[in-house]
Amino acid sequence: MLDLIGDLDVVAVGGLTLGADPIANSVLHASVAADKPLDAFVVRKEPKDHGRGRQIEGADVKGKRVVVLEDTSTTGQSALKAVEALRKEGAEIVAVAVIVDRKTGAQAAIEAEGLEWRAAFDLDDLGLDPQ
Ligand SMILES: O=P(O)(O)OC[C@H]1O[C@H](OP(=O)(O)OP(=O)(O)O)[C@H](O)[C@@H]1O
Numbered sequence: 847m848l849d850l851i852g853d854l855d856v857v858a859v860g861g862l863t864l865g866a867d868p869i870a871n872s873v874l875h876a877s878v879a880a881d882k883p884l885d886a887f888v889v890r891k892e893p894k895d896h897g898r899g900r901q902i903e904g905a906d907v908k909g910k911r912v913v914v915l916e917d918t919s920t921t922g923q924s925a926l927k928a929v930e931a932l933r934k935e936g937a938e939i940v941a942v943a944v945i946v947d948r949k950t951g952a953q954a955a956i957e958a959e960g961l962e963w964r965a966a967f968d969l970d971d972l973g974l975d976p977q
């Protein structure tokens with residue numbers, strides 16, 4: 847994933863829990879090892895209904911350039927939910943990056959929001975047909 851997004855001028859990565867979480871952690875560790883540290887955040891599916899009522903935990907994203915991550919995208923709605931929460935918090939989303947593009951419309955949904963789409967693999971790479 848770091849190879850996929852390493853050229854982007856951003857300070858943090860993350861996405862909608864749970865699929866994005868291990869990827870954001872991996873990027874954090876790999877980026878530190880590469881001496882180009884990126885912070886990581888988690889977007890809850892809903893804002894917490896007690897405590898500080900936060901939806902985004904971890905890195906402070908207000909006014910920051912970030913990448914939204916996904917393990918895989920089908921409709922793109924999970925990534926867009928993260929995008930919406932991040933925008934509400936004042937972040938600038940530079941791209942949405944996924945490990946596997948299932949080629950089921952997610953790219954179009956993300957690009958319709960004016961966001962760059964990046965995928966490490968798609969179905970052709972994996973020798974699979976769309977379901
Ligand atoms: O593009 P979409 O149509 O939104 O589908 C993709 C999402 O589906 C899976 O998560 P799931 O909803 O199963 O939740 P989980 O990560 O909490 O298990 C996956 O991890 C993605 O986040």
Ligand SMILES: O=C(O)c1cc(=O)[nH]c(=O)[nH]1
Pocket residue numbers: 918919920
């Ligand atoms: O993570 C999964 O199991 C999963 C993701 C997704 O996008 N679609 C699905 O049917 N399953």
